[in-house]
Amino acid sequence: DVKVTQSSRYLVKRTGEKVFLECVQDMDHENMFWYRQDPGLGLRLIYFSYDVKMKEKGDIPEGYSVSREKKERFSLILESASTNQTSMYLCASSLTDGTDTQYFGPGTRLTVL
Amino acid sequence: QKEVEQNSGPLSVPEGAIASLNCTYSDRGSQSFFWYRQYSGKSPELIMFIYSNGDKEDGRFTAQLNKASQYVSLLIRDSQPSDSATYLCAVNSGTSYGKLTFGQGTILTVHP
Numbered sequence: 001d002v003k004v005t006q007s008s009r010y011l012v013k014r015t016g017e018k019v020f021l022e023c024v025q026d027m028d029h030e031n032m033f034w035y036r037q038d039p040g041l042g043l044r045l046i047y048f049s050y051d052v053k054m055k056e057k058g059d060i061p062e063g064y065s066v067s068r069e070k071k072e073r074f075s076l077i078l079e080s081a082s083t084n085q086t087s088m089y090l091c092a093s094s095l096t097d098g099t100d101t102q103y104f105g106p107g108t109r110l111t112v113l
Numbered sequence: 114q115k116e117v118e119q120n121s122g123p124l125s126v127p128e129g130a131i132a133s134l135n136c137t138y139s140d141r142g143s144q145s146f147f148w149y150r151q152y153s154g155k156s157p158e159l160i161m162f163i164y165s166n167g168d169k170e171d172g173r174f175t176a177q178l179n180k181a182s183q184y185v186s187l188l189i190r191d192s193q194p195s196d197s198a199t200y201l202c203a204v205n206s207g208t209s210y211g212k213l214t215f216g217q218g219t220i221l222t223v224h225p
Contacts, residue, residue: 031211043157043201043215050210058212090156099164100145100211102203104156 023091119216136202
């Protein structure tokens, strides 16, 4: 079974703090994705990566950065957290096999006070 | 802007009935189509995917794809209260490193 794990299920941070969200997958997937999910707005892609050290902006990259130093690990960084970044953050991974099937981690519920 | 449209619901069906969930997409280049189930407060989990026109069955679930009409649906037979969740339709274009476009989701409630 594909296993995608995220570093925290719940996280509370203060405005202005630097926040790191980590995602690890154990299936040697090339592609990894960070989404945020908000009521009424659905899943929105923040960033994705198709290889180590490679990254592409998604639909809403502002206020975020990412790092992928190892194939299995994809980190999302909030440089200076703001209250409008309170959300559910979901990581996913997929294999480059033509199917594009994404498997999700459990999610991190981030609250910025 | 590539779009995936779903009726947000809520769709309410009695236990044992067939639930029918629908999705339309705008990108004619789309090649892979996915249905995910998401329970409240949890992450999406893959139910099934379909690539070819026609039906694909997996247990109580049947996905139906009609590329000419740009339409994909999910049928859930013998619906159970445990099927109550939000169902997300997702579509790819086969061009951008496995990116998927998700619909807003349909809330399904199965009442006893």
